[in-house]
Amino acid sequence: MPFCCIFVPDFPVEAILRAEPDLRSKAVVVLEGKPPLQRVFGLNEKARRQGLELEMTKLQVEAWPDLVFRNRSPLQENATHAALLDCAQSFSPRIEDTACDTVVLDIAGMDALFESPAKLARDLAHRASELGIETNVAVASNPDAATVAARGYPGVTVIPPGEEETRLGSLPLYVLFGAPTEESAGFLDTLERWGIRNLRGFGTLPELAISERLGQKGVHLQKLARGAVRRTIIPVDPPLLFEEAVELEYPVVLLEPLAFLLARLLDQVCARLSSRALATQELRLKLQLETGIQAEDDAGPANAGLSIDDGRRCTIFERTLRLPLPMLDPKVFLKLLQLDLKAHPPGAPITKIWLSAEPARMRPGQGGLFQPPSPEPEKLELTLARIAGIVGENKVGCIELLDTHRPDAFRMQHFSVAAEPRKLRRARPNTSPQSAAPAVTALRIFRPPLEASVTLRDGHPMQIMCTKKKEVQGNVIWHAGPWRSSGDWWEHEPWARDEWDIAVQTTAGLVLYRLIRDLLRGKWFVEGTYD
């Protein structure tokens, strides 16, 4: 059994239902076209049973009660098709992208992995269901027979080799064609006038007569009806693109309903990544804001992007979440996105949402009994995002000292747990108190430095007073210095200063300060306290 076909019935409707699963129990009609010329483009089985048909106008179908109308969404159809390809590729590396609603897999040699073709087909249908797509799956000895069987029979179908004609015989004629076209409508009309109702009837007609009346296309269709077409599939290698999108019926204004939609999209993206044994290290969120409304200028970090297309007058708001390690937890991603959007709100109602994930290999984890404690990466990311919401984004992280002599030159970087397990270093035992290095005297910095009034005598500070910090005042009973330093004279912001170490008798006792004189501005500052 070398070929398996996975087919999505009512594909436009299924794409909508994948984004809104609560509509599955209702009769759904998908419309296409500009009002008032909208026509039915797709409908599900419940709507079909009520007597609706394709190409009916909206005015006609509105007479039916309890119908749910949705506009066709090419965005969601593309996302559903991509999910279908991912699902197929997680089972076989050789797949054919036959149509937007049909994928054929070459399952030759899969016996070692799956007990039987039937089990493979059931697993495939189950995996597609986990991705939110209801499918028909069929297995046959050639790709076209599998495709016809998947179109005609619901659920899972397995056709043993040699029984294609028998098993396909009872299917109606429309299963020979994919998307309805004028040519297919013509063939069906002709065969109906001949009194042919199923594939068995079509297959028993003489081949020469079919060739004379319907041409080579008719002969090919007859072979399809018999399940006798032998061809090889054209394999494709779909790109590793994990993107989900949803087009909203009504603009979303609040962040709470947006969170529901993001949760659904994240579940779908993570399910697709999981099916390929991948994780993600970067999430990109793109929001289309309501037409004609200018979004507020976001003074956030550089990765917030606003682009305006004057021709279509739409505004796109982008956010990118970069993770320190590959992760695959939709709940953590949702929380991070919520915290990020809370800190950087879009500023306008949202009409479309795209969510894409950059695939990365899953990180291997090997715990150890003797490793030092460290925070869990997922929990740490959430904690850091929450802390950034409290103190500000550039106020939390780890330090990177800059290669410069400029005082207090450093940069804040993202804090993350080391990817590799850290080795516990053995501390050398101190053999004697003299061998231990003494503690280094620390400086407590005032940010910004406190401007001070300094009384000088013979160029030496004798008394200081800070208006901003009343406790920093008093007589200088000891001082050392000055030490002159300068730098960056070739840059836009040069610096030059004299440093003094002073001991000041304050009400709290003797305090050691570092006093600086800014030579460029001619002002005195207290830079910090030795503590």
Added chain:
Amino acid sequence: MSSLLVCAQPATGLPDVFVFAESSTPLIKKLATIPRLSPVTPASQIQVRAASELASTGVPAIDLLTGGLPRGCLSEICGPASSGRTSVLLATLAAATRRQEACALVDVSDAFDPQSAQAAGVEFRNLLWVRCDPEQQRPRKDPSIPLRAGSAETNKRKSDFNCLDQALRVTDLLLQSGGFGLVAIDLGDLPAQTARRIPLTSWFRFRRAVEYTPAILLVLARGSCARTCASLVVELKASGIGRRTSGKLSPVGDQLSGETTPAHGQILTSMEVRAEILRSRLERKPVQSVTAFKTQVNKCS
């Protein structure tokens, strides 16, 4: 030879005195029949808490004094400005980061000096620095109400409380997140009366969060503010400074004023610190309660 046994009844608290005879079996039988002793918990069922593991502070004198900082407990280091608190903090951070433990520093006054920390040996990739921002306000419920302009002193107090509020919330998040070997809260520049206004419930909550974990919660302040929640409180005081004058090292304790060497010929070299244990709830009884040590000024910073 008889000895006295006193046991207190939990219900009434009134002591009952029993005199041991040489043979204790009749006594034990009698004890078993007394109904008033039924609420007493047998010793085999008392939950004995294991002694806390101690971690080095990086300052040998303080390690000798206290044995180290206890894990799963709240410890305090207090003292006025220039008492050596921050030096001890940096030494503790250096020791913890060298042990490859993830450490967090909640800096209420944004006073942390990276260059001093580098000189002390802190490994920055293991240190999370949280800088409280007095300008970062909590989201107001009604942003249309304008803030009233107050006096400089009032505004300063408001910014202090704002930073304190941020620090408490951040500390709560860090402790709940878990995985950190050391979480240090630096309240150093905050006025003592402001730090004392932190409610006791917050300290209880923090202590409860680190209990039974390997995390050390260290608080640096001008005075002791965690009260009964702290298992170890060490007070530091400056007892002198060391300086080099004209190539010679002046002994610590010399009079600072009246120095004849010109200022450019003097260098601050060290600070002499006196440490005293104010409270210790640890199992190990300290050999002494006071010690002294020196911190060395690194003039490259």
